[in-house]
Amino acid sequence: MADESETRTTTDHDEIRRWVEENGGSPASVRGTEKGDDDAGVLRVDFPGGAGEDQLEHVSWDDWFAKFDASDLAFLYQAQRSGGGGSTFFKLVRR
Template identity: 70%
Template sequence: MASETTTTTDHDEIRRWVEAHGGRPASVSGTENAEGAGVLRIDFPGGAGTDQLDHIGWDEWFAKFDQENLALLYQQEKADGSDSTFHKLVSR
């Protein structure tokens, strides 16, 4: 069975998916500036990322998300049918 991905810009859909998987909105430490959040990330428990992350609010995260014309590509489940937190922030 192939794994399927979904790409969305819908704030409610993104928030629901992230929170359903225990994730939190974040930015990479040291990348923020006077205009707000820096490089965006989603922090999931046990994530393998090496970046130091600062948790930020959804309003700040989505402001940067929209400003940068991003979309979220995410995987509902792995090819074996198990739950997945695979995601990428991509250009719209």
């Protein structure tokens, strides 16, 4: 039997988007870290109760994934909390 709090790592855009949206998040970047008009900056996910609008700027999924792929990143996330229920734990890691 798998540990319910296990982490998973993926580069699948649909899986990432589904997990983020199921947990109430949206794609974002750290405000002020962009390097030009076509750069999303340092990637984050904005969850309710997180860093908020003063630090994060919402970006489109297309822009988020373009930066994700260009930066050769993978998405490591906790499928659910050890006690059950949704989790918002994730990290962006090098592939």
